[in-house]
Amino acid sequence: MRVSFLVSADAYNRLLAAALERGWASDPGYADRTAQRFFRTGGPTDSAHAPHRDLDYQGLAALAAMTGDFAAASLEDVAAAISRFFGECPRRLEVDGAEYAVDFTLGGLRPV
Numbered sequence: 881m882r883v884s885f886l887v888s889a890d891a892y893n894r895l896l897a898a899a900l901e902r903g904w905a906s907d908p909g910y911a912d913r914t915a916q917r918f919f920r921t922g923g924p925t926d927s928a929h930a931p932h933r934d935l936d937y938q939g940l941a942a943l944a945a946m947t948g949d950f951a952a953a954s955l956e957d958v959a960a961a962i963s964r965f966f967g968e969c970p971r972r973l974e975v976d977g978a979e980y981a982v983d984f985t986l987g988g989l990r991p992v
Contacts, residue, residue, distance in 0.1 A: 881949070881950055881958070882948070882950075882975070883955070883975050884907045884909075884910035884946070884973070884974040885946055885947070885948075885962055885972065886911075886943040886946075886970055886971040886972040887946065887962065887966050887968065887970050887971070888943060888966075889943060891944075891966040891967065892944035892946065893944075895966055898965075899946065905946065905948070906944070906946060907947035909945075910945040910946075910947060910974055911945035914945065914974075918940055956989060958973065972992070978991065979991070
């Protein structure tokens with residue numbers, strides 16, 4: 881499955897060469913879609929139902945977008961593989977136009 885994902889810019893810069901060797905690539909299109917969704921919904925709010933309550937402006941600016949093909953059976957497995965590789969949980973995943981916030985402490989993936 882082809883998945884786009886957000887990781888910290890620090891992790892991206894640190895492991896970019898190794899990620900490229902895996903066939904993963906930078907995904908400026910996903911970065912743009914994420915920013916458009918973020919600003920279209922009014923950015924972060926305190927509402928429990930707000931789609932971007934887990935991101936703020938500085939947090940969004942500190943993320944890098946990538947894409948890659950994964951043989952995993954589930955999005956949870958994809959998130960776990962990305963976490964193992966980068967040493968941090970991806971903030972977001974996008975597959976087939978659907979975006980998910982990732983938070984393993986709160987039960988995994990949540991549609992955005």
